[in-house]
Amino acid sequence: MFHDNKANRLRKEILLRVARAFFTEQPDKSLNRIPLVMRPKRGESSRCCIYKDRVVLKYRTMAALGFSVENEVDELKPISAYYEEALKRDEPVKPVLTVIDDACSACVTSRYSATDACQGCLARSCESVCPKGAIEFQKGRARLDPEKCVNCGLCMKACPYRAIIRIPIPCEEACPVGAITKNETTGREVIDHTKCTYCGKCLRECPFAAISDLSQIVDVLKQLKAGNAVGMIAPSAIGQLPGTLPQLVSALEQVGFARVVEVAEGADETTRQESAEWAAKMSEGERFMTTSCCPAYIETVERHLPEIKPYVSDTPTPMAFTASNVRKLNPEAVTVFIGPCIAKRVEAAKNPDVDFVITFEELGAILVGAGIDVLECEEAALSTQVHSEGRGFAASGGVTAAVQALAPGNAALEPLIVDGIDRKAISRARTWATSSCSGNFVEMMSCEGGCISGPGTLGNPKIALRQLKDLLEKTPSLKAETVIDNQPPFTERPPSIYMEKI
Amino acid sequence: MKKVTVSICTGTTCYLMGAAHLLCIDEVLDPYVRDHVEARGAHCLGLCHNEANGRAPFVKVNDRVIADANLTLVLDAVREILEEEN
Numbered sequence: 072m073f074h075d076n077k078a079n080r081l082r083k084e085i086l087l088r089v090a091r092a093f094f095t096e097q098p099d100k101s102l103n104r105i106p107l108v109m110r111p112k113r114g115e116s117s118r119c120c121i122y123k124d125r126v127v128l129k130y131r132t133m134a135a136l137g138f139s140v141e142n143e144v145d146e147l148k149p150i151s152a153y154y155e156e157a158l159k160r161d162e163p164v165k166p167v168l169t170v171i172d173d174a175c176s177a178c179v180t181s182r183y184s185a186t187d188a189c190q191g192c193l194a195r196s197c198e199s200v201c202p203k204g205a206i207e208f209q210k211g212r213a214r215l216d217p218e219k220c221v222n223c224g225l226c227m228k229a230c231p232y233r234a235i236i237r238i239p240i241p242c243e244e245a246c247p248v249g250a251i252t253k254n255e256t257t258g259r260e261v262i263d264h265t266k267c268t269y270c271g272k273c274l275r276e277c278p279f280a281a282i283s284d285l286s287q288i289v290d291v292l293k294q295l296k297a298g299n300a301v302g303m304i305a306p307s308a309i310g311q312l313p314g315t316l317p318q319l320v321s322a323l324e325q326v327g328f329a330r331v332v333e334v335a336e337g338a339d340e341t342t343r344q345e346s347a348e349w350a351a352k353m354s355e356g357e358r359f360m361t362t363s364c365c366p367a368y369i370e371t372v373e374r375h376l377p378e379i380k381p382y383v384s385d386t387p388t389p390m391a392f393t394a395s396n397v398r399k400l401n402p403e404a405v406t407v408f409i410g411p412c413i414a415k416r417v418e419a420a421k422n423p424d425v426d427f428v429i430t431f432e433e434l435g436a437i438l439v440g441a442g443i444d445v446l447e448c449e450e451a452a453l454s455t456q457v458h459s460e461g462r463g464f465a466a467s468g469g470v471t472a473a474v475q476a477l478a479p480g481n482a483a484l485e486p487l488i489v490d491g492i493d494r495k496a497i498s499r500a501r502t503w504a505t506s507s508c509s510g511n512f513v514e515m516m517s518c519e520g521g522c523i524s525g526p527g528t529l530g531n532p533k534i535a536l537r538q539l540k541d542l543l544e545k546t547p548s549l550k551a552e553t554v555i556d557n558q559p560p561f562t563e564r565p566p567s568i569y570m571e572k573i
Numbered sequence: 574m575k576k577v578t579v580s581i582c583t584g585t586t587c588y589l590m591g592a593a594h595l596l597c598i599d600e601v602l603d604p605y606v607r608d609h610v611e612a613r614g615a616h617c618l619g620l621c622h623n624e625a626n627g628r629a630p631f632v633k634v635n636d637r638v639i640a641d642a643n644l645t646l647v648l649d650a651v652r653e654i655l656e657e658e659n
């Protein structure tokens with residue numbers, strides 16, 4: 072589920088090298104050398120040769136600068152030229168997941184294969200069960216003819232030795248909405264952007280790290296230099312970098328964020344409004360309501376589950392509340408959401424209050440590039456206005472717990488938690504609209520485990536969950552806020568100490 | 574018998590490159606080995622500043638440095654040391 076492997080490390084190394092270059096005297100030089108340094112002469116290559124590796128590394132670096140391979144018109148255009156262009160843009164590029172063509176290994180289409188475990192038995196059930204005559208015997212062993220095989224899988228079921236296996240195409244397998252498929256002529260994968268929900272599962276699962284999203288790291292580095300950036304850290308920040316949350320806040324201030332706010336504060340507000348909304352909807356006779364904070368879920372609804380749309384909560388997300396609050400206090404602020412999520416880039420593109428989105432991976436790269444070690448940072452003061460409900464949004468079940476804690480008439484709340492949106496979850500959701508739903512409050516999380524195991528995380532989800540629980544124990548609950556109904560709305564309340572500094 | 578010390582660097586560079594996942598090492602040690610190993614997170618080992626040391630994450634098993642560390646490499650080193658010492 073979470074992935075620490077060579078493909079993933081390679082991706083992070085590129086981000087790090089880009090960030091590092093930014094802080095050097097001559098970024099151009101270091102940037103152009105990235106592919107060479109990473110695949111030196113006479114060194115190892117992961118593909119046919121170091122030269123092909125270098126080409127792929129160049130494309131990866133382009134993605135880290137916010138350009139897709141398709142942007143390449145001239146192969147001789149150096150990385151530094153893309154960098155200059157990146158520095159000139161004022162808005163982040165439109166979020167999109169792309170396949171780096173040259174990195175895609177064009178995994179075999181024939182999904183079934185006979186292994187050495189074949190005993191060449193007398194029964195040969197595989198041969199008799201195959202409707203296409205695709206099984207041949209060579210030297211007494213079964214072999215599948217890929218030209219004839221139609222991937223029905225009957226032979227696999229028939230083999231008493233389990234000698235026939237199904238070879239998945241990892242990205243296609245991971246995609247819950249069938250948005251990534253093979254181009255029949257090239258054999259390479261292509262993403263259908265009308266279907267893609269930006270959940271990031273393919274990006275994580277591809278063993279060749281061939282899928283990339285377009286980073287906003289340079290855009291944010293530039294803003295840090297300009298000095299007007301406000302960092303909005305997602306509740307799932309816990310465990311994503313070493314040290315404590317207060318240390319992380321001071322690391323962010325050191326690297327150039329003018330202010331740092333916890334999105335958990337916005338999540339508190341989402342909790343207040345969503346619980347009230349739920350209670351109101353139930354009294355109006357609605358059957359159920361789903362959460363609205365997971366952007367990959369929202370994209371899934373938009374593109375694949377229109378029937379569920381009327382049931383989705385209208386309450387703004389924690390990021391939306393936080394950003395609007397930051398903007399109210401300082402209209403000039405450049406807002407940067409820092410989270411585990413790449414789908415948030417899509418949400419941000421629709422919300423004028425959010426300027427940039429980076430992941431914890433990208434943040435880590437920025438900090439290391441700037442030579443800041445979180446473990447060596449002082450502890451900054453955190454806002455006292457953040458509650459356990461908001462911070463709890465980070466893990467699966469957290470939103471439910473928060474809403475349950477606050478909802479008027481919450482005894483009637485029957486939670487249903489969808490921990491990870493896969494194909495099954497989507498077809499299940501479809502039936503909620505047409506027939507019945509087994510809960511009246513549905514929490515939808517695209518990532519299994521919730522945000523703490525999102526595609527842009529650095530931490531180990533298990534450890535992060537432990538750290539989150541510890542933090543929640545020390546955080547006051549919203550329930551202590553007396554008579555919630557008498558509270559002025561979030562945006563009209565006096566800003567917290569933290570916000571005040573802006 | 575002296576315990577083998579495993580220091581997993583959790584400085585920001587190593588953390589970025591995957592150290593967080595190595596912190597779960599206790600879960601993959603078999604019970605016998607676990608009794609002879611002391612694993613802990615460490616502040617920056619100072620190795621990340623020079624590319625000649627190899628790639629992060631770094632782990633020190635007693636005084637052996639492992640670059641581009643993963644659980645297999647760390648476990649191999651632990652086993653080797655245990656065998657040498659016994």
Ligand code: FES
Pocket residue numbers: 582583584585586587588616617618619620621622629630631
């Ligand atoms: S962060 Fe691990 S050696 Fe410096």
